[in-house]
Amino acid sequence: MKVIYSPQLMEEAAFRHLSHLERSGYRSDYDEYHSLADPIYELPEDDREVAFEKVNRIFFIERLKLGDHVLRALEAVGLIPKRKRTTKRAQLAAYALETDEASDEEESSASMHLPPVDDDSQETTSEEDLAPLVDTDLQVADNPQKDDPDSEETDGVVSYDMIRDFEERINEVHVKRAINKVDEGSNVLNRISGKPMIEMRVLASRFCNPEEAQELDAFLICEFMHAKDMVDPEFDYEDAFIPGNPSVKNLITARFRLLWNLYVDARLARSGIISTMPREARYREFDNFYRKIPEKQRRGIFEGIWVTEKFTHEELLSMATDLESLMSKYVDDADISEEERDFIHLQGSPCPLCKFPTYNWVDDPESICDEMVIEAIQIDFPDWENKDGGCDRCIEVYELRAGV
Template sequence: MKITYSPQLMEESVFRHLNHLERSGRRSEYDEFHSLADPIYEIPEDDREAEFAKVNKLFFIEKLGLGDFVLRALEACGLIPKRKLAGQQAAVPAGAVEMIEGGDADGEEQPEQQEETAVAETGQEQEEPEDKDEDEIQYDLDRTFEEKIREIMIKRAINKVDEGSNVLNRASGLPIIELRVLASRFANPEETQELEAFLIHEFMHARDMMDPQFDYEDAFIPGNPSMRNLITARFRLLWNVYVDARLARKGIKSVMPKEARFREFDNYYRKIPDKQRRAIFEGLWQSEQLTHEELLSMATDLDTLINQYIDYTDEFTEEDREYIHLQGSPCPLCKFPTYNWVDDPESVCDEMVIEAIKIDFPDWESKDGACDRCVEVYELRAGI
């Protein structure tokens, strides 16, 4: 397995990181970079790109150690066993020396690098977690994933929507993980926790996609485009909860704490009564093993989600559930996906409106609800 970084990601990350260091008064790396990069403008234009790429790679991997965040995230997810890579042994002390010479050695990166050197000396066969600050984190030392991956490609995302992970070549041969990340996440040494949380979260999705038990499939989602978007959004939410909950149980920080995920869940499932909504979320949060199919069917069908985690009681009956109109479910009158429901028109409309609806839809009951447009149409028809 190999890990590759796109030249675009390395270029922009190094540029942003060095500028950040320079603005906070640490010029040594910045100056060193320019002492190597500036002369490149004097060589023939056709050869420049390759030379710039070399300098960017030197800084991204060795001098600034930005690839280490990716390695640590892969370790935290159990995609690679916790170990130190050969080749860093020589590079890291060299970088450390230069920082000392520059007189700008900061408290942030220095101990990190010493830690790596120390680990390398203990030998590669020993894999038990050894550093103090990472004691609480339980690493999964399973090698099954590493052996299955051909390549991990880290690329630059063009915007936030473009960020995320995917697994290519799943069906045939060895899978390739592709992760897109904003270069700006590598800029600020004080925001590396967020960077790592992002990487870990995304690699967990990739890990699930390769896990035979998760059984990921490019499933066809039925319905019109807006319905599909809604199911996809709910599916992402449920999968995100499943990812973050497992990380939380291992003491690993993810992109969002539990309460923030619950607020997201709240937004989508507001119409389920509070107590039941909380119970469903808790059930989902405690789930140790879910499959792609389970997540998707819970996202598609409210009854499946409810049945998975709670029992119907007198307090909340199956009938109550039938009258929950989730955003995007079709209006019983016009059949269009509905985002603005009138849940019980009887309680807000004139009797004549209800009667007008019943002329067209004799089986319809007020609790079936209707979209606000249909209600308006029947108000007009009833002359109100």
């Protein structure tokens, strides 16, 4: 697997991280960056871009080790094999065999000059190589230790074995700069053609503050989990057509995303990995979408999903589309009164507006419609309340009528 970082991401992430260090009183990396980058302005214009890219790459990958966040996340979700662990002693010995240009941040000093790319790695690498992580410096000290789970905590030194064979479903991971929060996330391209490639978009600002590294890692892990599901034959992801009018589609999409996130969180929790959101926060999100279900049953459903080992894409989607499939899976019939059940709008019960059996309920029109739509309904049906809901067609008709 190749991990490829976009020049824009490396540039902005390295720059922000260095500026942050500088503001926190650690000037040496920052100064060194400038001593390398500033003379580039003297170069002929055509050569500058390549030169900047090289400096940014050295800082992003080798000096600041920002790419390690991505590798750790890939490893955490099992998309790359577990790292070989080396002790600090082995690591130091490996350094001693090289020049004294250790790339540890703490050891950077004013006397340090830019190590040429070839110099820093244990293998020789072309300076023009655009897929550095495959070829460069991460195989420090080929010194396999017993796989002691504590060693990582105790000496904090790890190395990656990127050459070893493993079940590779994904050819390439492209890590790019997101332009805003909405743009962030992962996707799998060429899923069908058999050469799947993950595209990950992440805000460069997440790399800025070392104290926020845990959030960055959690974000990357969560996104790689989704990507991994998308190439997992058992999950059987499909670009599904979601029926209904646009508001209903949005609602189903939002619920689907929530359920999928919940499935991701639960698996991470079982492996002892911190997620982007604590379980209670995820429950509050869940709560918001399923207010119609009485509290006790709602809890039960959430717990039920949480302990479910495996879902398929289709199961998650059907749970997002219709409350009944959610209820029938996790709620005991005897546990819920007839009255409560009516209120939940099960599939096939009649819409209060058109009286037709309804399979696409809008449970809480207020949450997805303009106030004018609610008013328009109440003009025709004075006794109707938001909690009575309606079928997606009726809601669409009233949306049109209200001109929204």
